[in-house]
Amino acid sequence: MKRKAIVYAAVILLASACEKEAAQQSPGGASLSFHIGEPETKAYVASSSAESMMKSLDVYVFFNDSGLGSANGQLETYRHYTPGTSTFEISGKDAIKVSYGAKTVAFVANAPSDMPAGIKSISDFNNWETHSWSFSDNAIDKFVMTSKKNITISGDIRLDSTKDSTLMLKRLVSRVEFKGFRNDLPASLGKLTLEGAYLYNVNKTIDNSAGADDNFWRKKDAGTALSDAAVEKLVNPGAYLPSAARFAGSLAKGSSWSEKKENKYYMYGFPNPVPEASDAGSKDWVTKLVIQTKVNGIRYYYPIGIKGMESNKTYVINNVTVSRLGSTSPDKYVSTASLSLSISVLDWTTGNVTGNFNGTLEGNGSDGWTISL
Numbered sequence: 001m002k003r004k005a006i007v008y009a010a011v012i013l014l015a016s017a018c019e020k021e022a023a024q025q026s027p028g029g030a031s032l033s034f035h036i037g038e039p040e041t042k043a044y045v046a047s048s049s050a051e052s053m054m055k056s057l058d059v060y061v062f063f064n065d066s067g068l069g070s071a072n073g074q075l076e077t078y079r080h081y082t083p084g085t086s087t088f089e090i091s092g093k094d095a096i097k098v099s100y101g102a103k104t105v106a107f108v109a110n111a112p113s114d115m116p117a118g119i120k121s122i123s124d125f126n127n128w129e130t131h132s133w134s135f136s137d138n139a140i141d142k143f144v145m146t147s148k149k150n151i152t153i154s155g156d157i158r159l160d161s162t163k164d165s166t167l168m169l170k171r172l173v174s175r176v177e178f179k180g181f182r183n184d185l186p187a188s189l190g191k192l193t194l195e196g197a198y199l200y201n202v203n204k205t206i207d208n209s210a211g212a213d214d215n216f217w218r219k220k221d222a223g224t225a226l227s228d229a230a231v232e233k234l235v236n237p238g239a240y241l242p243s244a245a246r247f248a249g250s251l252a253k254g255s256s257w258s259e260k261k262e263n264k265y266y267m268y269g270f271p272n273p274v275p276e277a278s279d280a281g282s283k284d285w286v287t288k289l290v291i292q293t294k295v296n297g298i299r300y301y302y303p304i305g306i307k308g309m310e311s312n313k314t315y316v317i318n319n320v321t322v323s324r325l326g327s328t329s330p331d332k333y334v335s336t337a338s339l340s341l342s343i344s345v346l347d348w349t350t351g352n353v354t355g356n357f358n359g360t361l362e363g364n365g366s367d368g369w370t371i372s373l
Contacts, residue, residue: 144173
């Protein structure tokens with residue numbers, strides 16, 4: 001009897017091992033359907049249809065069971081779609097066939113050209129999660145967006161981003177909106193010309209390290225385009241906005257400029273957690289909104305550092321009022337200049353406010369005009 005019990009136990013263990021091996025090799029135990037995109041109803045219209053566009057959608061299902069040993073984290077199945085919309089749904093006969101067990105489902109919208117090969121380039125979850133993203137892979141109607149969800153499959157399952165916020169696609173870029181500017185310089189200086197506003201110190205890759213010029217897009221002048229035309233459009237709205245929406249004319253003391261409702265002054269950048277400069281005027285790596293002006297034929301810059309820029313946030317910068325002349329270089333804070341402004345930080349997808357600043361900023365050493373929210 002003892003010998004029979006040992007044989008039965010061996011059979012059970014062998015059957016269990018075979019089940020796990022089958023789960024690794026032959027998906028098809030259940031159907032996975034999904035609805036993905038931004039929430040369909042929200043109080044705050046977080047983005048334009050172009051900013052939410054999914055020209056392509058790649059779906060990965062990875063094993064997420066430590067009991068599988070070396071197979072844990074490996075890719076079980078993969079699908080590639082071309083929605084051409086801001087939301088997308090797969091169900092019924094088009095649902096993805098998957099095996100039972102613990103899984104990680106990962107989505108990538110608008111993947112760069114080197115990634116949609118799917119199984120060839122993304123073989124496991126670690127490979128997916130540590131993929132090095134390039135800022136130049138993004139465009140105004142083709143932002144790279146991702147989301148992921150750990151699930152346990154015991155039968156047919158449906159994932160719906162309108163009911164589960166963790167599934168909402170999140171852009172890798174952040175958006176900076178410049179809403180308004182006022183000239184409050186002494187009248188004796190004459191009129192101020194608002195020439196442009198753009199982002200400076202924009203990460204080239206999402207995982208780059210600080211401390212080297214070639215890791216950043218460093219735009220020096222609103223009128224001089226960067227070498228990459230796609231990046232120029234992202235960091236400098238003047239490169240693509242209709243002429244009627246751009247800055248026009250000169251501003252006398254007390255005069256203001258406001259963005260057009262139908263043509264928002266949006267700029268885009270990658271997350272940038274690098275520290276600020278150690279003292280006023282020294283080079284730092286913080287991403288900045290640079291406002292470029294001209295007074296009496298001389299160009300002046302007002303750099304506003306956004307410390308700790310995060311993905312999928314909207315930084316709304318408004319009521320920028322300058323009362324002293326700025327710097328003669330876009331990469332230096334000016335300790336003698338002062339300005340006032342308001343900044344709101346919102347979650348790009350939901351519109352929830354995550355930070356606010358209202359007041360006057362004085363150039364004072366390492367703080368300069370750097371906003372930390």
